[in-house]
Amino acid sequence: MTSDRLQRLWAPYRMAYVRGEEADSGVLPDDGCPFCRIAAGGQQSELVVHRGETAFVVLNLYPYNPGHLMVVPDRHVADYTELTADETVEVATLTQRALAVTRAVSQPQGFNVGLNLGNVSGGSLAQHLHQHVVPRWAGDANFMTVLGQTKILPQLLEDTRDLLAEAWDSAPVSKEA
Template sequence: MGVPDPFLRLWTPHRMAYIAGENKPTSTSSGDDCPFCRIPSLPDADGLIVHRGPAAYAVLNLYPYNPGHLMVVPYRHVADYTDLTPEEVSDVASLTQQAMQAVRIASAAHGFNIGMNQGEIAGAGIAAHLHQHVVPRWGGDTNFMPVVAQTKVLPQLLTDTRALLSKSWPTP
């Protein structure tokens, strides 16, 4: 519609679910409304779980910044890092290390952004259930697409990425 221009379009309609807040919990309580509480009850492939630990699990981000973008999530519905038990802190840290190793094995990541946003004001999409992001980075991965078009190009389906990373997960 409108006057044609010389730009090509890369449509990413799957991102509308994220933009519209689809599947975002409406309450801060645990249970079926919280996707991070619901995911562990699903088979690993359906929930995109890459690995399960004793107190936390590693899951692919449904709306990844880069291919292989994982999150490490405690099973317990807790919002603040200071409220984690020592066992949960240990498992989140251990799974983060293992996630980095798996991504390096699977796709030779050059670096990582690792972190968590604490609270909505800090940018947490689901602030009620703590989750740590593990975002792989490669030299040159910030190209014109995200800068100019605000679009990321992901070369692999999430189910294929989950299978690859699960197979590459190191044994502690």
């Protein structure tokens, strides 16, 4: 057999997504929203770091960087303006906590925090609002990412989740004004 000189990165866990098996499992709501499935305790809910009253914090299954979290309201809403006052406060509070916990656990040098509202904004799951909390380090977009189009993640998602969940209640957060 001759080599085509292509590099291959095996990711067999993605096959369920490719085949659409998650949508056919009977766990997803009718609209097939993975965040609604996670909120209901279905598949991938093992990646939840913390559950609040109206929102939860979950590791991104396809992270940009190690520790990439998302803060997600339980309720299926697409736009920030659709959140209730209580949901808005909890999403903001959980985002602050996610920053503090990630700083305590991973010592990132910075963060990208934000929402992608609507499909044209880059949001792949625009129908269910979610706020990204992405830790950043100098050099995290190195030659492997830029030239090799390959992201190196040095830790299993389950291990990252365990570290963040264990630190959730003890990481220091700024004092109230």
